Every structure is written in structure tokens, then in C-alpha cells.
Amino acid sequence: xxxxxxxxxxxxxxxxxxxxxxxxxxxxxxxxxxxxxxxxxxxxxxxxxxxxxxxxxxxxxxxxxxxxxxxxxxxxxxxxxxxxxxxxxxxxxxxxxxxxxxxxxxxxxxxxxxxxxxxxxxxxxxxxxxxxxxxxxxxxxxxxxxxxxxxxxxxxxxxxxxxxxxxxxxxxxxxxxxxxxxxxxxxxxxxxxxxxxxxxxxxxxxxxxxxxxxxxxxxxxxxxxxxxxxxxxxxxxxxxxxxxxxxxxxxxxxxxxxxxxxxxxxxxxxxxxxxxxxxxxxxxxxxxxxxxxxxxxx
Amino acid sequence: xxxxxxxxxxxxxxxxxxxxxxxxxxxxxxxxxxxxxxxxxxxxxxxxxxxxxxxxxxxxxxxxxxxxxxxxxxxxxxxxxxxxxxxxxxxxxxxxxxxxxxxxxxxxxxxxxxxxxxxxxxxxxxxxxxxxxxxxxxxxxxxxxxxxxxxxxxxxxxxxxxxxxxxxxxxxxxxxxxxxxxxxxxxxxxxxxxxxxxxxxxxxxxxxxxxxxxxxxxxxxxxxxxxxxxxxxxxxxxxxxxxxxxxxxxxxxxxxxxxxxxxxxxxxxxxxx
Numbered sequence: 001x002x003x004x005x006x007x008x009x010x011x012x013x014x015x016x017x018x019x020x021x022x023x024x025x026x027x028x029x030x031x032x033x034x035x036x037x038x039x040x041x042x043x044x045x046x047x048x049x050x051x052x053x054x055x056x057x058x059x060x061x062x063x064x065x066x067x068x069x070x071x072x073x074x075x076x077x078x079x080x081x082x083x084x085x086x087x088x089x090x091x092x093x094x095x096x097x098x099x100x101x102x103x104x105x106x107x108x109x110x111x112x113x114x115x116x117x118x119x120x121x122x123x124x125x126x127x128x129x130x131x132x133x134x135x136x137x138x139x140x141x142x143x144x145x146x147x148x149x150x151x152x153x154x155x156x157x158x159x160x161x162x163x164x165x166x167x168x169x170x171x172x173x174x175x176x177x178x179x180x181x182x183x184x185x186x187x188x189x190x191x192x193x194x195x196x197x198x199x200x201x202x203x204x205x206x207x208x209x210x211x212x213x214x215x216x217x218x219x220x221x222x223x224x225x226x227x228x229x230x231x232x233x234x235x236x237x238x239x240x241x242x243x244x245x246x247x248x249x250x251x252x253x254x255x256x257x258x259x260x261x262x263x264x265x266x267x268x269x270x271x272x273x274x275x276x277x278x279x280x281x282x283x284x285x286x287x288x289x290x291x292x293x294x295x296x297x298x
Numbered sequence: 299x300x301x302x303x304x305x306x307x308x309x310x311x312x313x314x315x316x317x318x319x320x321x322x323x324x325x326x327x328x329x330x331x332x333x334x335x336x337x338x339x340x341x342x343x344x345x346x347x348x349x350x351x352x353x354x355x356x357x358x359x360x361x362x363x364x365x366x367x368x369x370x371x372x373x374x375x376x377x378x379x380x381x382x383x384x385x386x387x388x389x390x391x392x393x394x395x396x397x398x399x400x401x402x403x404x405x406x407x408x409x410x411x412x413x414x415x416x417x418x419x420x421x422x423x424x425x426x427x428x429x430x431x432x433x434x435x436x437x438x439x440x441x442x443x444x445x446x447x448x449x450x451x452x453x454x455x456x457x458x459x460x461x462x463x464x465x466x467x468x469x470x471x472x473x474x475x476x477x478x479x480x481x482x483x484x485x486x487x488x489x490x491x492x493x494x495x496x497x498x499x500x501x502x503x504x505x506x507x508x509x510x511x512x513x514x515x516x517x518x519x520x521x522x523x524x525x526x527x528x529x530x531x532x533x534x535x536x537x538x539x540x541x542x543x544x545x546x547x548x549x550x551x552x553x554x555x556x557x558x559x560x561x562x563x564x565x566x567x568x569x570x571x
Contacts, residue, residue, distance in 0.1 A: 013398070019475055020397025026384035027407075030444025034422065035410040041421035050424075098314060101307050108311075114558060115315045118322065121550050121561070123504035125522040126543040129529050130325045133341075133536050141324050141341040173318070177562060230416045233506045237526065251416045251507070258420050259511060271417040282412045 039275070045268035052262050063265040073270055075245055076253040079160065083249055084228045086164040087171070092220060094168070095175030096213075100205065102176065103183045113180065116173035124170060128237025131166045135238075153239050156246045163238050163247050167231060175220055182216030183209065222285045226278055250274050322547075328540035329353065336537050352541035362516050363542060366524035371549075373438040373520065374502040380443030381498055382491065388445070389453030390479055394465065404454075407447040416507065423511055437512045438520065442502065449494050456490040457483060492560055500550060521546045 021028075046063055050056040067073045098116065102109045119127060134141045135152040143149055152162045186209060194208045210217075232251035235241060241248035241256060248256075250270060258267035328336065329352055331345040357364040391397065392404050422441055423432070431437045460483060468478050484491070506522040513519060519527070525542045528535075554561055 016395055017397045020391045020395040020400065023387040023391035023395065023475070024403070026380075027388035027445040027447075027450060028403075030384060031407060031410055031447065034441040034444065035413055035418070035447070036406075038418045038421035038425065039413060041424060042417060045421060045424060052427075098311075101311055104304075104307065106304055106307060108308075112311045112315055113562065115318050117562065118318060118554075121500055121554050122322075122547050123506065123522050123525075125504070125506040126525055126546050127321070129525055129539060130321050130543050132529070133328075133540070134321060134324060139341055144341050169318070169321075226414070230414050232416065233522075236506070236510075237529070254416060254420065255507065255511070258423070264420060264424070267420050271420050274414060275417045278414045278417075279412050 042268050042271050042275075045264060046272050048265050048268075050264040052259075052264065059265065063269045067266050067269040067273075072245070072248075073250075073253060073273075076248050076250045076270075077273075079245070079247060080229060080231075080249045083160060083164055083167075083231065083247075084225055086161065087167050087228045088221065088224050090164075091168045091171045091175050091224065092217075094172050095220070096179050098172065098176040099179030099183055100209075103180055113173075113176070116176055118173065119170045120174040122170075124233035125237055127170055128166065128234035131169075131234075132238050135162060154243050156243050159239050159243055159247050163235055166234055166238065167228070170234070171224065175224065178216055178220050179213065182213045186212050218285070218288075222282070225281065229274070229278060229281075325540040325543050328537055329544040331537055333535070333537050352537045353545065356538055356541045356545065361524060361528055361538070361542070362519070363521075363524055363528075363545065365516070366519045366521050367545070369435065369438075369518055370503060370520040370522075373435070374499055376439045377442045377502050378495060378498045380439070381446045381449055382494065384444050385446055385449035385453055385494075386479065386484065386487075386491075388450045389457055390475075390483060392450065392454045393457035394462075395475075407450060410447045411451070419507055419511055422508070426512055433513050433515065433518060435518050438509055438518060441508070446494075446498070449498075452490060452494065453487065456487050460486055489560075492557070493563070496553065496557060496561055499553065503546075503550060 045056075047058060047060060048056045049059045049062070102113055132153070135143075137143060137149055137151050137154070140152075142152070151158065153159050190212070191204065191208065194204055199208060230251050231249055232255065235247055235249055235252045236255075239247040241252045251274075254267050254270045254274070257270060258264050324341070327345055328341075330348045330350070331343075332347070332349050332351065335343065335346060355361075388407075392400060392407075418441075426432050426437045426441075431440070464482055464486075465478050468482055473481065504522060505520075506526070509518075509520040509523050510526070513523065516524075521542075525539070525546060528539050528542050
């Protein structure tokens with residue numbers, strides 16, 4: 001009896017293995033071929049020289065040396081950091097503010113929420129194109145409206161803030177949604193207790209709501225930082241990285257390096273650096289999140 | 299506190315709504331504006347008369363926007379079907395089948411969520427070139443149609459909430475794993491599948507960088523790439539360009555208005571575009 005039990009358990013295990021791997025086969029093919037393999041390929045390519053047409057040849061650390069010393073990529077990293085530093089705090093603040101206004105239970109709140117989310121479903125590229133026209137210096141809608149002739153996208157000191165403003169405009173509704181969900185999750189008893197203790201208005205927000213929103217805040221900050229680091233579509237539509245590389249964010253630099261300058265090796269180095277930066281941010285956030293926030297989630 | 303007054307709140311909310319909607323309204327107005335009027339009058343002028351010329355020119359003209367819409371729709375649909383099938387199968391395996399290596403593999407899947415899409419563009423381009431698929435319809439679809447670790451993660455969470463007794467009962471009646479999936483698991487998971495459907499369609503209808511890189515010429519141009527090339531090709535022909543951005547938004551807008559509640563919930567739920 002015991003022997004046949006073991007045999008049967010063995011048979012079940014084999015059957016489970018067969019079922020499990022059959023079910024996984026399509027997705028495993030996708031994960032290996034189109035996610036894991038490309039990461040290996042990009043690391044490999046970062047040690048090669050390739051111009052899209054000719055043969056691929058090994059060049060050792062040459063790409064790394066040129067990317068890390070010629071200043072172009074350094075400029076892109078700096079531009080991206082400034083962009084992230086502009087976009088994330090501002091859109092978080094506006095989103096949080098809008099969320100507090102929309103969770104007061106005022107009639108019509110759902111309508112406003114719907115309107116605010118609208119830019120999030122549209123293609124970032126198309127929105128970039130629309131804003132390119134609105135911000136056009138002579139016949140653009142904005143300059144027509146304010147009666148000025150401001151070079152929003154071709155003045156080197158205005159271009160990056162303008163691109164950031166367009167991206168903030170696109171993202172605010174999305175950020176608002178998350179803060180609304182977070183605010184609505186705060187138990188009424190907690191707010192009631194705070195009110196009885198004399199907290200109201202501003203102090204209720206700063207001392208009760210904001211600390212309780214910490215998990216939402218972390219989630220929003222991490223996802224928006226990571227997506228801001230990869231901004232491409234709006235930059236492509238608005239400025240193509242110009243003027244004078246003042247909006248030349250990392251994703252745009254990778255694209256131009258690969259498909260305008262035809263230097264795939266250098267583009268691969270930049271992709272590898274971006275990968276390392278974003279994985280580091282994610283892992284650091286995971287560690288911090290696990291230590292500081294999980295116990296508050298319930 | 300002045301700011302807590304409803305009137306002040308509404309003032310802020312309306313200002314926000316106007317600021318959000320204005321670019322959309324401007325592009326729609328321009329799409330229906332005669333070209334001559336656009337050249338002559340202020341950008342803010344009302345169309346006089348309303349015209350469909352721009353839309354017609356866009357679809358029948360050299361821009362081939364109609365073809366771009368079809369290509370995009372077909373690619374997004376194939377990606378959606380592929381992702382749903384492969385993700386449902388994988389999620390069920392991770393949730394309900396006890397096979398060796400399950401946890402390790404699940405961690406591998408999860409870890410791929412950290413890979414930024416921008417990083418994959420260059421290596422995928424090389425791989426598609428080597429496979430002879432550059433500038434083909436399949437290059438738009440293949441890299442995304444087999445797996446979405448993200449969908450697998452969400453579906454697995456959902457499947458774990460389905461009562462095991464239901465599955466066991468079906469098993470006793472002689473149902474195979476696929477029967478269980480088709481007859482019990484999928485029908486019970488309709489909300490999460492609807493959510494994933496919306497997210498997948500929106501993100502692939504709007505995707506730009508990969509199609510821009512992997513296709514060239516007008517044959518396999520998707521909507522976003524066609525819009526961008528209109529902008530650079532017919533520089534200054536903004537009525538045509540705005541017709542393109544308007545037309546590209548219509549399907550998503552309809553989808554959004556019909557499934558509004560679902561959409562809002564899915565965005566909050568997913569945290570991804």
C-alpha cells in the first residue's frame with residue numbers, strides 16, 4: 001500500500017509538472033525571447049560597434065569610454081534629472097490638491113474626475129503634437145491668447161520647463177485618481193476622532209491625512225519617477241531634444257544615437273546605464289517600502 | 299477657512315477642467331476648420347463653415363491614415379488576444395498548479411517588471427533585423443503578444459481568490475485543466491479581464507517608440523507614427539495634423555466614455571498605463 005502511495009504521489013507530481021510547464025510554455029517563450037534575451041543582447045551590444053548596415057565588431061570598452069567622457073550623455077542624464085525634479089513634485093502636489101477637492105463629496109465630483117483623466121488615455125505623442133501647435137510662436141493658440149510672442153519651445157531656457165509642463169498636464173489626472181483612492185480609504189472613524197480632538201482644515205490634512213497616505217505616496221512617486229525617467233514621445237513631438245540639447249532626455253538620446261547617428265554600440269551603453277539606474281531605484285524603493293510602510297497598510 | 303467653501307472649490311475645479319479640455323477642444327475645432335480660414339484667422343476662431351475636408355483628405359490622401367488605423371487596430375487586437383491567452387494560462391499555473399520550480403519562475407517573471415521598455419528598443423531592433431522581420435507587420439506584434447508579466451501577476455492574484463471547491467467539483471466530473479479554465483476560471487474573472495483588455499488596448503493603440511523604430515515607409519505605419527510623420531512632412535498644415543490627432547483619439551474616447559467606471563477603476567487598480 002505504502003509503495004503504491006509513493007508511486008501515485010510521484011505520478012501526480014509528474015502530471016503537475018507537465019500541466020504547469022504546458023500552461024507556462026507560451027508566456028515563458030515571451031519572457032525569455034522578448035524580455036530576458038534583449039537584456040543580454042543590449043549588454044553584449046554595448047561592447048560592440050554597429051552602424052545598422054555593416055558587420056558587428058567587438059570593441060571592448062570603447063563605447064563606455066566615449067559615452068562616459070564626451071559629455072553628451074552626461075548632459076542627457078542631467079537634463080533627465082532636472083526634468084524628473086520638475087515634473088514629479090509639481091504633478092504630485094497638484095494631483096494631491098485636486099484629490100482633496102474631489103473627495104469632499106461635492107456633487108459633480110465624478111464629472112471632474114473623468115475630465116481630468118482624459119489626457120491620460122490619449123496618446124502622449126498626439127498630445128505632444130497638439131501642444132507643439134498650441135505653443136507655436138507666431139500662430140499658436142497660447143501666444144494668440146496672451147498677445148505675446150514667446151518662444152516656448154525654441155528658447156533654451158524655456159524649452160525644458162515647457163516640455164515638463166505638457167507632461168505634468170498629461171499626468172495630473174492619473175496622479176489624482178490614486179490620491180482619491182488613497183483618501184477614500186482612510187477610515188471615517190480616524191477623521192472623526194481627529195476632529196473631536198480639535199484638528200480641522202489644514203492640520204487635519206497635514207497631520208492626519210498626509211501621513212496615512214504614505215503607501216499611496218510611495219506608489220505614486222516611484223511609478224511616476226520611473227516613467228518620467230523614460231519620457232520620449234512628448235520630447236520627440238515638441239522639441240526633438242533641442243534647442244542646443246536642453247531637452248535631450250536619456251530616452252531621446254538613445255533613440256537619436258541609434259537611429260540618427262547610427263551608433264548602436266553607444267546607444268546600447270546608454271540603455272545599460274538607464275537599466276542600472278532604474279533597477280537601482282526600484283530595488284531601493286522596495287527595501288524602503290518593505291521596512292517603513294507595510295505595517296501601516298492595514 | 300475660505301478654501302473649504304464649495305464655491306471656491308468649484309472655481310478651482312472648473313478652472314482645472316477648462317485647462318484640461320482646452321487643448322482637446324482646440325484640436326477638434328481645428329480638425330473641422332477649412333484650411334484657408336486657418337491660414338487667415340486666429341487659432342482660436344470658430345470653424346466657419348464646419349468642414350470634413352481635412353478628415354477626408356487625411357484618409358484618402360497620401361497620408362494613408364485609414365490604413366494606419368487598420369494596421370494599429372489589427373496589431374493591438376492580436377497583441378491583446380495573445381497576451382490574454384498566454385497570461386491566463388500562466389497565471390492559472392502559478393495560482394493553482396503545484397509544479398517544481400514554480401516560485402523561482404514566478405520571481406523571474408516578477409523581476410522582468412523592472413526592465414524599462416526604452417532599454418529593450420535597441421536590442422529588439424537588432425533581433426528583428428537578424429530575424430528578417432524589420433519593417434513587417436509581425437515586428438509590431440511579436441515582441442508583445444506572448445507575455446505580459448504584469449497581466450500574469452494581476453490574474454494570478456485574482457485566480458487565487460476563486461474557491462478551490464468549485465475547481466475540485468468540476469475535476470470530479472472529469473473536467474480537464476482547460477475545461478476548468480474555460481468554464482469556471484475565465485467566467486469568474488470577467489472584471490479583471492475587462493480591466494486588462496482596456497489597459498492593453500490603450501497602451502498599444504498609443505505606443506510610439508517601438509513602431510517608430512521598427513517600421514519605415516508608410517506600409518506598416520501605426521497611428522502615432524503616421525501622426526508624427528504628418529507633422530514633419532506637411533509642416534504647417536495643422537488642420538490635417540489636428541484631424542489626425544482627433545481621429546486617433548475617437549476610438550479611445552468612445553471606449554473611455556462607455557467603460558468609464560471600469561476605466562477609472564482599472565487605472566487605479568493597475569498603476570500602469
